[in-house]
Amino acid sequence: MKTVSNCVEDILITQPYLEEALSRNIINFSALAIELTEPISKMLKKDVKPGAIMMALRRYNPPTTLTNSVKMKKVMQNLGDITVRSNLTDFTVKNSDTIIDNHAKILDRINQEPKLFYTFTRGIHESNLIVSSSLDAFVKECLGNETFLASQSGLSAICVNLPEDNSKIAGLYYHFFKRLAWEGIVLYEVISTTNEFTILVEDEFVDKAFAAIKKVKA
Known part of the structure; x- marks a missing residue:
C-alpha cells in the first residue's frame, strides 16, 4: 500500500532541483507541504493533511550523490582540460x-x-x-x-x-x-x-x- 512518504519520494525524484534544495535546507517545508497536498491526495485518492506531508519531507533522505559529498567534490576538482x-x-x-x-x-x-x-x-x-x-x-x-x-x-x-x-x-x-x-x-x-x-x-x-x-x- 502506497504511503505519503512513497508519494513524496516519487515527486522529489522527478524534480531533482527541488530534491537538492531540500538536501541543502534552503526550502520552506511548510509551504512545500501545502503545495504538495493536492497532488499527493490525488495519488492516494484520499485527503491528506499538510502536517503528514511535512513530516515525510523532513524524514526524506536524498541520495548522497545529490549532496556536496567529499567524493563528488574531489571528482569535480579533478576534471581535465x-x-x-x-x-x-x-x-x-x-x-x-x-x-x-x-x-x-x-x-x-x-x-x-x-x-x-x-x-x-x-x-x-x-x-x-x-x-x-x-x-x-x-x-x-x-x-x-x-x-x-x-x-x-x-x-x-x-x-x-x-x-x-x-x-x-x-x-x-x-x-x-x-x-x-x-x-x-x-x-x-x-x-x-x-x-x-x-x-x-x-x-x-x-x-x-x-x-x-x-x-x-x-
Missing part, C-alpha cells in the same frame, strides 16, 4: 542502406585533415554528423542522395576531459546539466565517450556555457 571548438555544423540524416558508404567518403577527407572537428553518431532511425563548417559543401555533396532531417550551422563544442573512473560515479552528469539549466543555456547536442563529455551549443551561448562548466569544476 576544457576545450572549445567553434565554426561547426550539425547534420542529421535518416538512416539508409547507402549512408555507411557515403559516410566513408567523408572519413577519407577527415583522415587527410586531422585538425578538423568531426563526430558521428548512428541511432536506430537517424544518424548525426558534426563537422567543421569548412566541410559543409563537401558533406552535402557526399550525402546528396540521403534524406536530411536537420542542418544547423553556427555551433560551438565544449569538451571536458573526465576522470578515468567517471563511469562508476553516480550523478556526475547531473551536475553539468543542473548548472547549464540554471544558467538558461540551451543544449543543441550532447556527445559522450568514455572519458570525454561534449556539449554543442549555438555560438551565442558558448561564452556563458564555458563559464558555467568552469563553475562546476571550481
Whole structure:
C-alpha cells in the first residue's frame, strides 16, 4: 500500500532541483507541504493533511550523490582540460542502406585533415554528423542522395576531459546539466565517450556555457 512518504519520494525524484534544495535546507517545508497536498491526495485518492506531508519531507533522505559529498567534490576538482571548438555544423540524416558508404567518403577527407572537428553518431532511425563548417559543401555533396532531417550551422563544442573512473560515479552528469539549466543555456547536442563529455551549443551561448562548466569544476 502506497504511503505519503512513497508519494513524496516519487515527486522529489522527478524534480531533482527541488530534491537538492531540500538536501541543502534552503526550502520552506511548510509551504512545500501545502503545495504538495493536492497532488499527493490525488495519488492516494484520499485527503491528506499538510502536517503528514511535512513530516515525510523532513524524514526524506536524498541520495548522497545529490549532496556536496567529499567524493563528488574531489571528482569535480579533478576534471581535465576544457576545450572549445567553434565554426561547426550539425547534420542529421535518416538512416539508409547507402549512408555507411557515403559516410566513408567523408572519413577519407577527415583522415587527410586531422585538425578538423568531426563526430558521428548512428541511432536506430537517424544518424548525426558534426563537422567543421569548412566541410559543409563537401558533406552535402557526399550525402546528396540521403534524406536530411536537420542542418544547423553556427555551433560551438565544449569538451571536458573526465576522470578515468567517471563511469562508476553516480550523478556526475547531473551536475553539468543542473548548472547549464540554471544558467538558461540551451543544449543543441550532447556527445559522450568514455572519458570525454561534449556539449554543442549555438555560438551565442558558448561564452556563458564555458563559464558555467568552469563553475562546476571550481
